[in-house]
Amino acid sequence: MGNTHLADSSSVQSVDRALAILEILAQRGESGVTEIAADLGVHKSTASRLMGALLNRGLVDQVSDRGRYRLGLGLVRLAGNVTSSLDAVSGSRAITRALATEVGETVNIAVLDNNRVLYVDQVVGPSMVSMRSWLGQSVPTHCTATGKVLTAWLDKPERIAARPATWKKLAPNTITSVDALEKELEQVRKQGFAVANQEMEADFMAIAAPIRDEHDEVTAALVISGPASRIKAKDFDALGHIVKLSASKLSGNPNYWRE
Amino acid sequence: MGNTHLADSSSVQSVDRALAILEILAQRGESGVTEIAADLGVHKSTASRLMGALLNRGLVDQVSDRGRYRLGLGLVRLAGNVTSSLDAVSGSRAITRALATEVGETVNIAVLDNNRVLYVDQVVGPSMVSMRSWLGQSVPTHCTATGKVLTAWLDKPERIAARPATWKKLAPNTITSVDALEKELEQVRKQGFAVANQEMEADFMAIAAPIRDEHDEVTAALVISGPASRIKAKDFDALGHIVKLSASKLSGNPNYWRE
DNA sequence: CATAATGTTGCGCAATGGGCAACACTCATT
DNA sequence: AATGAGTGTTGCCCATTGCGCAACATTATG
Known part of the structure; x- marks a missing residue:
């Protein structure tokens, strides 16, 4: 199967960042937006928006109404x-x-x-x-x-x-x-x-x-x-x-x- | 769990498009870039680049060296x-x-x-x-x-x-x-x-x-x-x-x- | 051979991603 | 009670990068 993260041939940076969040959550179990932002090297508002896109499609879930995130059942x-x-x-x-x-x-x-x-x-x-x-x-x-x-x-x-x-x-x-x-x-x-x-x-x-x-x-x-x-x-x-x-x-x- | 696709509150369009590709492939089994582009309402070059980002992270695989795509083992x-x-x-x-x-x-x-x-x-x-x-x-x-x-x-x-x-x-x-x-x-x-x-x-x-x-x-x-x-x-x-x-x-x- | 269909990639413009800053909320401390 | 720290969300606006055009590469067919 494909490598976890190839050199960015024919890619889209923001999509790659969002998918990197999935990998981080797979390692971490659950995480907050600020922590993810630090991992990605982006501002927390960016991390929050990328996370929002993943949340909207069920690939991540929120642990509570407002707070930490983890991988979602959409992946299952x-x-x-x-x-x-x-x-x-x-x-x-x-x-x-x-x-x-x-x-x-x-x-x-x-x-x-x-x-x-x-x-x-x-x-x-x-x-x-x-x-x-x-x-x-x-x-x-x-x-x-x-x-x-x-x-x-x-x-x-x-x-x-x-x-x-x-x-x-x-x-x-x-x-x-x-x-x-x-x-x-x-x-x-x-x-x-x-x-x-x-x-x-x-x-x-x-x-x-x-x-x-x-x-x-x-x-x-x-x-x-x-x-x-x-x-x-x-x-x-x-x-x-x-x-x-x-x-x-x-x-x-x-x-x-x-x- | 989260809805499949909410109104785009706090989201990123290109990420949402890439994740939509996953849903399309889940329905279709496998698909070419041109078909996906038509589904998304974008140009085929855009679909190809979004697909490239998913491919780089193993969320889709190519059926052959150059051609059709399907969901990848990275999801497993x-x-x-x-x-x-x-x-x-x-x-x-x-x-x-x-x-x-x-x-x-x-x-x-x-x-x-x-x-x-x-x-x-x-x-x-x-x-x-x-x-x-x-x-x-x-x-x-x-x-x-x-x-x-x-x-x-x-x-x-x-x-x-x-x-x-x-x-x-x-x-x-x-x-x-x-x-x-x-x-x-x-x-x-x-x-x-x-x-x-x-x-x-x-x-x-x-x-x-x-x-x-x-x-x-x-x-x-x-x-x-x-x-x-x-x-x-x-x-x-x-x-x-x-x-x-x-x-x-x-x-x-x-x-x-x-x- | 030519044609059609498909996927990939360089280029350049403008749409949107992303940082700043404000806001909302929770929790801990005094 | 008030205050401060820490966190996540969202409006605004600029500039980065996403995306369409077009060219190219490849394959299949007649």
């Missing part, structure tokens, strides 16, 4: 349009649901978004334990099974560009060096699937396989995830093959997931 | 931010998951969005039959259990404003008159839950109950849905009470779902 409506058209075109939902039922865990489809992974589809498994929603989440590449699958087959320069900005240790097994990551990606290419074993969050496991287009390019990742108490080392191989099989059913078609 | 990322912050604040996920497991069907939370219903959360039930995703979908109020619950307790003028633009018969049992709808909403108020029995789609059933804030105002609807082969008339009452119980667990708090 628009994003629902994106994901349902993906479902309609790719026919992926039947396959992901079958996989979720077969392995009993949550299933996602994810794409590469610059040097991050974006989760664009989700089927929650039937397990009773409350798991967070990954849909629409953006995570680093190096500590996720999806990130490994999405980067393992990239050429070297692209693979370098997809590395994380920081090698922060997020969980007990987080990979924190280039050498270790390259060795892991070699293993992914050999196995045809990736495992993230408590690398992004303690107690959180994931196994992912690549979805490929008609030219055999990796376009998305199919992943199952759950707690370490249910996904054990002795099962990685069998589960990896099951995920690969489902991913292959999603493969061979034009790139629906557009990056 | 932003919407994911909205829904995960709703989960975090409301703690609704545990309750909706438990309900999905208990009744074996898909569970959603929905809000009133002008005279439409917007689905803002979803847990898919463990059933094997492939069901569509409701998350982010916008549907009419009169033929959905959620729409009935969200409008039943409104004052008369607001209830009138929430009626559908057209009374098109969408399925075998679609309500197609004001009198029939008012009678149905009276029944909903009496029962405390709503049933949609093949009213929006043939073979599709739903049962919904209201989620209320600390002032007992209805702020969202909790709904279970599935095919008519699994949700039968003899079970409406029992299921209605189960959904009411779960909705009451989500009630009594400030309005997380913001309308």
